[in-house]
Amino acid sequence: MSDRLHLLHILHELQQKHRYIPEESIRDVAARFNLPISQIRAVVEFYAFFSTTPCGYYHILFSNCTSCGYQAGDTNLLHLLTEQLGVRIAQTHADRRVSVQETSCIGMCDHGASLLINGLPLIHLDSERITQMVGLIEAEKPLSEWPSPWFHIHDQIHKRGLLLKEDISAGDGLRAMLLRGRDETLTEISQSKLRGRGGAGFSTGLKWRLCKQAVGKAHYVVCNADEGEPGTFKDRMLLQQHADAMFEGMTICAHVIGAHQGFVYLRGEYRYLLPHLQTVLVRRRGSGLLGTTILGQRGFDFDIDIVVGAGAYICGEESALIESLEGKPGIPRSRPPFPVTHGYLGQPTVVNNVETFIAAAHIACKGATWFTSVGTTASTGSKLLSISGDCTSPGIYEYPFGVTIQQILQDCGASNVQAVQVGGPSGTLINQTALHRRIGFEDVSTGGSFMIFNEKRDMLAIIHRFTAFFAHESCGFCTPCRVGTTLLRKGLHKIIVGQGTRYDMAELQHMCELIRRYSHCGLGHTAANPILDGLQHFSQAFEQRLTQRDFIPHFDLDTALEAARQMTQRNDEGAHLDQGAE
Amino acid sequence: MTNKPKLKLATTSLAGCFGCHMSFLDMDERLVELLEQIEFDRSPFTDIKQLGPCDIGLIEGGVCNAENVHVLRTFREHCRILVAVGACAINGGVPAMRNHYSLQECLEEVYLNSPDTVNPHIPNDPELPLLLDKVYPVHEVVKIDYFLPGCPPTGDAFYSLLKDLIGGREPQVEKGRLRYD
Numbered sequence: 001m002s003d004r005l006h007l008l009h010i011l012h013e014l015q016q017k018h019r020y021i022p023e024e025s026i027r028d029v030a031a032r033f034n035l036p037i038s039q040i041r042a043v044v045e046f047y048a049f050f051s052t053t054p055c056g057y058y059h060i061l062f063s064n065c066t067s068c069g070y071q072a073g074d075t076n077l078l079h080l081l082t083e084q085l086g087v088r089i090a091q092t093h094a095d096r097r098v099s100v101q102e103t104s105c106i107g108m109c110d111h112g113a114s115l116l117i118n119g120l121p122l123i124h125l126d127s128e129r130i131t132q133m134v135g136l137i138e139a140e141k142p143l144s145e146w147p148s149p150w151f152h153i154h155d156q157i158h159k160r161g162l163l164l165k166e167d168i169s170a171g172d173g174l175r176a177m178l179l180r181g182r183d184e185t186l187t188e189i190s191q192s193k194l195r196g197r198g199g200a201g202f203s204t205g206l207k208w209r210l211c212k213q214a215v216g217k218a219h220y221v222v223c224n225a226d227e228g229e230p231g232t233f234k235d236r237m238l239l240q241q242h243a244d245a246m247f248e249g250m251t252i253c254a255h256v257i258g259a260h261q262g263f264v265y266l267r268g269e270y271r272y273l274l275p276h277l278q279t280v281l282v283r284r285r286g287s288g289l290l291g292t293t294i295l296g297q298r299g300f301d302f303d304i305d306i307v308v309g310a311g312a313y314i315c316g317e318e319s320a321l322i323e324s325l326e327g328k329p330g331i332p333r334s335r336p337p338f339p340v341t342h343g344y345l346g347q348p349t350v351v352n353n354v355e356t357f358i359a360a361a362h363i364a365c366k367g368a369t370w371f372t373s374v375g376t377t378a379s380t381g382s383k384l385l386s387i388s389g390d391c392t393s394p395g396i397y398e399y400p401f402g403v404t405i406q407q408i409l410q411d412c413g414a415s416n417v418q419a420v421q422v423g424g425p426s427g428t429l430i431n432q433t434a435l436h437r438r439i440g441f442e443d444v445s446t447g448g449s450f451m452i453f454n455e456k457r458d459m460l461a462i463i464h465r466f467t468a469f470f471a472h473e474s475c476g477f478c479t480p481c482r483v484g485t486t487l488l489r490k491g492l493h494k495i496i497v498g499q500g501t502r503y504d505m506a507e508l509q510h511m512c513e514l515i516r517r518y519s520h521c522g523l524g525h526t527a528a529n530p531i532l533d534g535l536q537h538f539s540q541a542f543e544q545r546l547t548q549r550d551f552i553p554h555f556d557l558d559t560a561l562e563a564a565r566q567m568t569q570r571n572d573e574g575a576h577l578d579q580g581a582e
Numbered sequence: 583m584t585n586k587p588k589l590k591l592a593t594t595s596l597a598g599c600f601g602c603h604m605s606f607l608d609m610d611e612r613l614v615e616l617l618e619q620i621e622f623d624r625s626p627f628t629d630i631k632q633l634g635p636c637d638i639g640l641i642e643g644g645v646c647n648a649e650n651v652h653v654l655r656t657f658r659e660h661c662r663i664l665v666a667v668g669a670c671a672i673n674g675g676v677p678a679m680r681n682h683y684s685l686q687e688c689l690e691e692v693y694l695n696s697p698d699t700v701n702p703h704i705p706n707d708p709e710l711p712l713l714l715d716k717v718y719p720v721h722e723v724v725k726i727d728y729f730l731p732g733c734p735p736t737g738d739a740f741y742s743l744l745k746d747l748i749g750g751r752e753p754q755v756e757k758g759r760l761r762y763d
C-alpha cells in the first residue's frame with residue numbers, strides 16, 4: 001500500500017483544499033474506498049484536524065499546554081491573538097480569512113508558547129510576535145514570506161548518554177544482526193532487559209518473542225510516533241536527528257518477527273517532519289536497507305509506510321493507533337487479545353515507541369552488556385527526558401535510569417520548585433518532599449515528559465488544565481471516562497472559583513476512583529491522576545479554596561432563568577431566583 | 583416499638599411523570615405494614631399541600647422551572663433525609679432530552695411554529711413558573727443524602743430503602759433490585 005492512498009491522507013488533502021471536508025467529498029471518498037458513508041463521516045468527526053465547517057485560509061491551532069507558558073505573566077497570548085484578529089476561538093472569521101482553535105500540547109514546550117499555522121509549528125510566541133503575525137495575516141502574506149526563524153525548530157540537547165553520545169551508522173545494526181543471527185539477536189534484546197520507552201514499560205524482548213510465535217497471515221511492525229503526552233518532545237528530536245536508527249530498529253524487529261510491512265504512525269502535529277522522514281526512507285531503499293533482499297539476504301523483504309494522524313491523543317494508545325492505521329476512528333480495542341497476536345488487520349503486530357526501536361538498534365550493534373552497564377536492575381539503560389516549564393535550560397536530557405529528580409532539577413537550572421509533573425498529566429505529580437525519588441520503572445516512571453512548576457504557579461490551575469486535557473481527549477467510547485472526565489473538570493472548577501464545599505471535594509474524590517476503576521482504556525485509568533495526586537500532595541491548595549457552607553448549587557440559578565425572562569419579557573419577583581442564602 | 587413515634591414521610595414530583603410514585607404504590611400490602619412506622623406529610627398520596635417538619639423526603643423528577651427550585655428547597659429545609667428517587671431526579675431523565683436544544687428553540691417549536699397552534703405566542707403570565715435554560719438533576723440545586731436509581735425504582739427497591747431508613751441503617755439496595763425498565 002502506498003502512503004498516499006491512506007484514508008487519513010486523503011481526508012487531509014481534502015481538508016487542505018477546501019479548508020473543510022464537504023459532504024460531497026465524504027460521499028466520493030466512501031465510494032472510492034467502498035465503505036459506508038457513515039464510516040467516513042465517523043472518521044471525519046473523530047479527528048480534531050478534520051472539520052465539517054470551513055476553517056480560515058490561515059488556520060491556527062494554538063497549543064494550550066501548561067508548560068510552554070502561553071498564560072505566563074499578565075497576558076494570555078491566546079486571548080491576545082483572538083482579540084487582535086477579531087475572531088472568537090473555534091469560529092471562523094466572517095471573511096474566512098482566519099480561524100483559531102485551541103489544541104493540546106504540540107510538543108514544542110522547549111520553544112516557549114507555540115501554535116500550528118496551516119500545520120506548521122510557529123514558536124517563541126510573545127505579544128510582539130503575535131502583533132506581527134496579525135499584521136501579516138491582515139496583509140494576506142503567504143506563509144512562505146513570513147520570517148523563517150519563526151518556524152525554525154532547534155533541538156536543545158543538553159545531556160547525552162548511551163544513545164545520543166554516539167549514533168550508529170545506517171546499516172550497522174542490520175549487519176550486526178545478520179552476523180549474529182536472528183534468534184541470537186532476539187536473545188540479545190531480551191538480555192538487555194530493554195523495556196518500552198512509551199510509558200508502560202513492557203519488556204521489548206518478550207513482546208517481540210510473543211509476536212514472533214504468534215500465528216498469522218502476516219506480521220507487522222509499528223512505530224508509535226504519536227508523542228501526545230503533554231510535555232513530551234523527545235521523539236520529535238529523535239525523528240529529526242535519528243530517523244535512521246529508528247528505521248533500523250524497526251527493520252531489525254521485522255527480521256526477528258518475520259514482518260514484511262511496517263508503519264510509522266506520526267502525530268499530525270509533526271507533519272512538518274514528513275518530507276525529512278520520506279527522504280531518509282528513500283535513501284535507505286537506495287542503500288539496500290529497505291525493500292527486497294535487504295543487504296543481499298534472500299527473503300529479507302521489508303518496507304515502511306508513514307501514516308500521519310490527525311490530532312487525537314488517544315491514537316497513542318496502541319490499539320487505538322492500530323484502528324487509526326486501519327482508517328477508522330481511534331477507539332481503543334478491548335484487550336486482550338493484545339496486538340502481539342491480534343494487531344493490524346487482526347494479525348500479529350509489534351508496537352513500540354520511537355526511542356525503544358532506537359535503543360534496540362543500538363543493542364543489536366553494541367550488545368546487551370553495553371546496555372545493562374547503565375541504569376538500575378529493574379530499569380536498564382538510559383531515558384530521554386523532555387524537560388520544560390520553569391527552568392533556565394529546557395530541552396532534551398539523556399540520563400541513566402536511577403537518576404534523582406533533584407539531580408535533574410539542578411542540571412536544568414530549576415529553582416524554587418513547587419512541583420514536578422513526571423510522565424505528563426497521566427503520570428505522577430511530585431512535590432518538594434519527594435525530590436529524592438528516582439526515574440525508573442520501579443519508582444517514578446515516565447515516557448519522557450518532565451514539567452517543572454515553580455512557587456509562583458497556581459497548582460490548582462495546572463491540575464485543572466490537565467483535567468481539561470483528558471476531558472477534551474477522551475474518545476467518548478465509554479461512559480465513565482466520557483462523562484466522568486467532564487464532571488471532574490467541572491467539579492474542580494467549582495472548587496477553584498471558591499464555590500466548592502467539603503461535600504463537593506468528597507464527591508470529586510469518589511468520581512476519581514470511579515473513572516479509574518471502570519474506564520475502558522489507559523486514558524480513563526490515568527485521567528484522574530492529576531486530581532488524586534493533587535489531593536494527596538497539595539491538599540492545602542484545595543483546602544484553602546473550600547467554602548465553609550454546606551452546599552452551593554452547581555450553576556447560577558438566576559442566570560439559568562435569563563433565557564426565559566427574555567422570551568417572556570418578564571422581570572417580576574417570580575422571574576428571579578437567589579442562589580440559596582445560608 | 584408501638585410507642586415509638588412514627589416517622590414523617592413527604593414526597594413530591596418535580597419534572598417527572600409520576601411513574602416513581604406509581605411504583606411506590608407497587609409495594610402493595612407492604613404499605614400497610616410500613617404505615618405502622620411512618621405517616622405521610624405533604625405528598626400527592628395525601629393531597630396535604632403544606633410541608634411540616636419531616637424525617638424523610640422523596641423527590642421524583644428533575645428541576646425544570648423556578649417552582650421546582652422552590653419546592654425542592656422547601657423539602658430540603660423541612661426534611662432530615664432527602665432522597666433523589668428515579669432517573670429524572672438523579673440525571674434529569676426524559677425531560678432533560680430538551681437540553682440538546684436551546685430553550686428558545688423548544689418554546690418556539692411548541693408555541694409558535696407547530697402547525698396546529700392557534701394564537702401563537704409564548705406564554706408569559708406571571709402565574710406560570712419560568713422555565714430554566716435546562717433540566718437539572720436535583721443534587722445540583724440542593725444537597726441530597728441518598729439516591730435511589732431506577733426508571734422507576736421497583737416497589738421492592740422503595741421498600742428496602744424505607745426499611746433501612748426506619749431501622750436507622752445506611753440504605754443499601756442490592757444490585758438485583760435495581761431495574762431500569
Ligand SMILES: Cc1cc2nc3c(=O)[nH]c(=O)nc-3n(C[C@H](O)[C@H](O)[C@H](O)COP(=O)(O)O)c2cc1C
Binds near residue numbers: 226
Ligand atoms: C492514552 C494513551 C496514550 C499513549 N500515547 C503514547 C504515545 O504517544 N507514544 C507511545 O510510544 N506510547 C503511547 N502510549 C503507550 C502505548 O499504548 C504502548 O504501550 C506503547 O506504544 C508500546 O511501546 P513501548 O513498549 O516501546 O513503550 C499511550 C498509551 C495510552 C493509554
Ligand code: SF4
Binds near residue numbers: 473474520
Ligand atoms: S477510557 Fe476514555 S479514551 Fe479510553 S475508551 Fe473509554 S472514553 Fe475512550
